[in-house]
């Protein structure tokens with residue numbers, strides 16, 4: 199059974215190790231150092247205004263994600279699962295928990311690298327739809343951003 203819970207400070211070293219291992223797959227393809235070199239002090243600071251979740255397998259951390267709310271938009275970042283545990287539903291479970299906890303959100307928002315069919319497949323399968331492309335964005339990466347609305351369709355000025 200997949201257990202997803204809020205992370206505490208004592209989880210940060212293991213969480214960072216999983217994140218480092220997961221994002222290491224991009225080391226020769228993308229500028230991934232921001233994700234693989236995050237330090238304890240960075241995540242501790244991040245935790246002051248974001249919710250950090252971890253997924254556990256047999257009591258050990260195997261995945262994590264972070265989110266925060268900006269005026270009803272739930273921004274989701276740094277979803278990662280330990281390579282040895284990928285393909286078993288941990289990322290899906292983490293994403294579902296985010297949606298469950300962010301009760302104030304009218305919209306969920308997540309970006310990923312444009313040329314990652316697996317990640318794109320994951321977000322599509324969870325009901326997220328592509329919303330924008332951000333060429334040459336963070337670390338000069340091309341990003342694709344997805345959104346999922348709690349109530350179907352964005353509310354425009356004529357609706």
Ligand SMILES: CC(C)(COP(=O)(O)OP(=O)(O)OC[C@H]1O[C@@H](n2cnc3c(N)ncnc32)[C@H](O)[C@@H]1OP(=O)(O)O)[C@@H](O)C(=O)NCCC(=O)NCCS
Nearest residue numbers: 220277278279284285286287288289290310316319320323
């Ligand atoms: C992306 C990542 C978090 C997925 O974690 P995971 O636990 O393996 O994902 P899950 O098992 O929950 O979800 C698998 C879903 O992803 C999609 N998927 C998985 N592998 C895929 C592939 N090779 N091609 C297309 N879609 C794929 C499918 O929709 C699949 O759902 P299904 O099994 O019901 O068909 C993990 O691979 C990872 O940590 N990657 C490195 C870091 C990263 O890129 N993070 C995303 C930043 S936004």
